[in-house]
Amino acid sequence: MERILRSKEMAEIILLPVRHHSPACAYHVDRTIEELRPDVILVEGPDNADSLIPVMVHDQTKAPFAIYYSYHDQSGRISEDKERYKCYYPFLDYSPELAAFRAGKRLGIRTAFIDLPYGDILAASREGKGLRKEEEEKSNYNDDYLLSRNDYLRQLCERTGLRSFDEFWEKYFELNGMRDESKRWFDNLLVYCGLARENTPRESMEEDGCLAREAHMAKRIGEHARELAGTGGTVLAVTGGFHTPGLRALLAGEEEAARAEGKTGKVPEKDQGVYLMPYSMEAADALNGYASGMPFPGFYQKIWERAPESDAPYEDAVLDMVVASGKETRRREGYLSTYDEICACAMAKGLAELRGKREPGAYELQDAVLSSFVKGEYNLASDTPIRILRRLMTGNAVGALCPQADVPPILHDFRGECRRFGLKITSTLESESTLSIFSNPRHRQQSMFFNRMLYLDTAFAKKVKGPNLQLKKDRNLMREIWKYKWNAQVDAALIEVSVYGATIEEAAVSLVKEELKKELGAKESALLLTRVFEMGLQGQMQTVFSRVHQLMLADTDFYSMAEALKSLMMMEELETLYGSGLEFGELISIGCRKLIGLLPSMTRIKDEDLDPCMNAVKLLYRVTGRQGAEGRERDDYYDVLEKMTLDGEINAGLNGCVHGILYGSGRETAEKIEMVCRGYLSGTREQLFATAQFFRGLFFTARDLVFIGEQFLRMLDGFYGAVSEEEFLELLPKLRMAFAYFTPREIDRIAAMAAGIHGKGQRDILERQEVYPDWYAYGKELDAFVKGKMKWQTNRRF
Structure with a gap:
């Protein structure tokens, strides 16, 4: 000192x-x-x-x-x-x-x-x-x-x-x-x-x-x-x-x-x-990850507790850890014996003497368990004893504050909600909760609590299964599976957002209001509405809904409008389950009309934007055909599509997508689409290469064309014959993407029809008469290898 x-x-x-x-x-x-x-x-x-x-x-x-x-x-x-x-x-x-x-x-x-x-x-x-x-x-x-x-x-x-x-x-x-x-x-x-x-x-x-x-x-x-x-x-x-x-x-x-x-x-x-x-x-x-102080708090806690009455607190703690990790390893793996534990204790003492230490410490404990408990090579398959020991040395104790502690009210609300739903927050172990959100009101309330904690970015809970309204996935699922885990960062996150409210719900509402003040697009505002939907913030639904309305009227971004419309369609479908009380029809009509108006500007998109654009075109087909839609919306939609096909520089994939929808609506015949295809085939080399992209868009919206007679398939066959082998290999990735829309059964059917055009059947394809030179060379090499192996085995036996 x-x-x-x-x-x-x-x-x-x-x-x-x-x-x-x-x-x-x-x-x-x-x-x-x-x-x-x-x-x-x-x-x-x-x-x-x-x-x-x-x-x-x-x-x-x-x-x-x-x-x-x-x-x-x-x-x-x-x-x-x-x-x-x-x-x-x-x-x-x-x-x-x-x-x-x-x-x-x-x-x-x-x-x-x-x-x-x-x-x-x-x-x-x-x-x-x-x-x-x-x-x-x-x-x-x-x-x-x-x-x-x-x-x-x-x-x-x-x-x-x-x-x-x-x-x-x-x-x-x-x-x-x-x-x-x-x-x-x-x-x-x-x-x-x-x-x-x-x-x-x-x-x-x-x-x-x-x-x-x-x-x-x-x-x-x-x-x-x-x-x-x-x-x-x-x-x-x-x-x-x-x-x-x-x-x-x-x-x-x-x-x-x-x-x-x-x-x-x-x-x-x-x-x-x-x-x-x-x-x-x-x-x-x-x-x-904690940067200060000593590691292994569980181990040193034992030292602290034993030091007043023990002459050898470290040796006692090492014995406790060896026995505890041996017992747990035996329960999990079944191979460890008491003798292994005795050997580990003896080795820890021996290592301490060898290293000039009065007692074995944390590092002798780890080395002894590694040597005595791990059988054979130390790898991911054999490291169970070390992982168990590491967990024991870390410890799992969680602290507690006295009632007089001055903590934000939001923490009291969090603990009260956890007690209400029977959630375990007295340990740092991860737990799982399965919720039937549409049939059990209590489960719906718990889901709302989890979603609010998720929105507040507390890292307390994560959804591993169930409907995901943000990603628009698994909407047909009726149950949610959540995993949750308390740790110190949960309390820290709640303290951080405590300025926004005294309860979890109040903080979530305040943060929603803060987000509404930001410069949002139609897409972001619709996503916010889905989160409010899941959190069950009834008082905010109309406010956010009105903001979505304003932003959709002002937004001119085609993709943002398409994503917003997709979210609104999804929420309208789930309205009876979530019970928001909102009327989506008018807002969906506004989004639909705006998107139709923006469609002509999308004709010359780049290939990397093709997928979202085609999804938007297909979404409009669904929206204009929904129950309660204005009849004029669909007519306007078809009129715009027909005008788009007249643009000589329209993206080939989008052109195929549009023609597919017009064919499905009865506004175009199969012969008209074949004529467009032949236009690509008989055009410049650049147009020939665009044919694969045209097929991709066409199959996205009208893949049934392939199965109507043989005319379309013969045209495809002609296309393959018109390109060289090098050109075919260059086009192959796009062709794979085009045929990815077909099911395996449909692929088999197309293959059978294509073989029939050339007078071949399944047996002719599988049982080939001719043998390629490289196949023959490989077979000859394989025969020689097998004969050599058989000769070596025969000589060894006799």
Whole structure:
């Protein structure tokens, strides 16, 4: 530990360096506070979270939990994009910071946070550095990377023969840590932290806000020390070990605080949020993405619980883990024996002795299970024991907050809804729920809740089967299958949207209103209506419906209009099931008329746009023929199609699609279509190549033409004969796409008709008389190979 003495101006200051989530650190922090009985305990952490400390140390609050920080950069202090930022500050039972707070409560000592608020840390950090690292999925307040990742550390691990910093830390600070005298233990840690800091460039500390934070912490520590000046009191500060040498230099006057702090400014306090939330060991595991502290929280929780009464807590924990993973492996795979477990325990002890460790730790446990439980080669098929052990070492505990915890009302609503529907949120395991949404009112309500959580982007539930109105798939299904899973990010997402309402429904309604203010097209607004449909937001349906009406009148994008019309048709079909109470007829007519008006502009589309365009043309055929449609709509539709065919530069595929619809309506004969086909065949080389695309569009809407007599098939046969082998191979991909609209049975029928044109039957095709030269060469080579094998087997036998 580091002592800074000031007799007149300041009280005595003691700096305790720690590593986040270290059982040994927590043990020595607790013991040091018990021995020193300081007047105030200060802890690294944004100081706008002081109001949460009483809840954190409440008897009914159970770790793991986390402080959730958010910042909405409405003033543009961080970037012009005015983005939203968030981070987590997790606490486990053996977190040194929590141990300090709990000791303060037990001994009646005042406690406080002393670090910069989260938004100010962001302002002090350079883009892409520190808490502004874009590549990190989770942003974690107390990241130990400056303490655990540098050239000095890499060399240290190499010279000590250890594989990682975590193994190095466990060997030299954890395994013997709880038996050391506290002052000696902290002194050893301080030496390591000082060397790690000396090997870190000052620029790195400046650009991730480290120096600004230290200046603020030094300032806060000094304020508390001045309050106690002349009283003989003591100020104890618990901070990350990397910061301790910097704080000592600032507090001892060896470095100017102004230089360290830099020009960070202050971000608006109203834009910052801070809440306490339950967390899970799974989320706190360093190997699952959490960047700070030690991995294997389940394993080290056992160490923390056993340390007070056991002389060998690590050895006991290893035994527990070996037995538990062996039992689970035996249940799943059936091959593991008790002897294998005995061998694993013996190997863990042997490895510890070989590596100079007093007891086997987490890494000896993993190596022993790998060697004793995995039979044969270690691969995906044999890694079950390791996966089981990994899960046990991670742990599955989920924290809880006391009733006095100040959380947004939306979290209470979420938990109430989960209780109402019997959903499991006391573990992080994934569960499944099957809902009969059209026959069971309760199931429909649960589906609406799941859809609202999905819309709020909470990652709580996902639909794996059932009608999907956004993708317009599986509309005939009557049941939904959902998978849901609670984790800490669910609460974080709900806290983030809590500004939009006190309940899940209110937040969803507010976000729908926000989305309506954006510049939407007809397609996006219709998709929003389908989401409101699924969420059962009855009060918003008419509002969104009216907005769709406005946007469809204004939108001139053909594809956007087509997708909107498709969504409206689908919702009209499902109206009796979902019961929205909306009248879609007039809106569908508006979309239909607009789309018909836009059709002539689509004649010269590119080939890559052919599929959506043909789908839109076919959709109009359905819409104009629906029950209740105005008779004039279909006539106008056919008139426009006929005019499109007169455009000499119409896309060949679209031309085929249009002719197919006109043929199906009776406005064109098969002879007329054959004449158009022959026009392509007898035209330029470019037109000849467009024939395959014409067939693709024609078969999309009128594939029955092929089966009417032999005339059309003979024309196809003539087309194949008119192109060379090289040209045929070039056209083959498009021809495959054209014939993809036929069923396998129809393909067989076409093949039989084509063979009949040439006077051939199925037997003639399957039993060929002539043999191609390459077939003959392959058969000869195969015969020689088989004869050689048979001769070798005969010689071997005799």
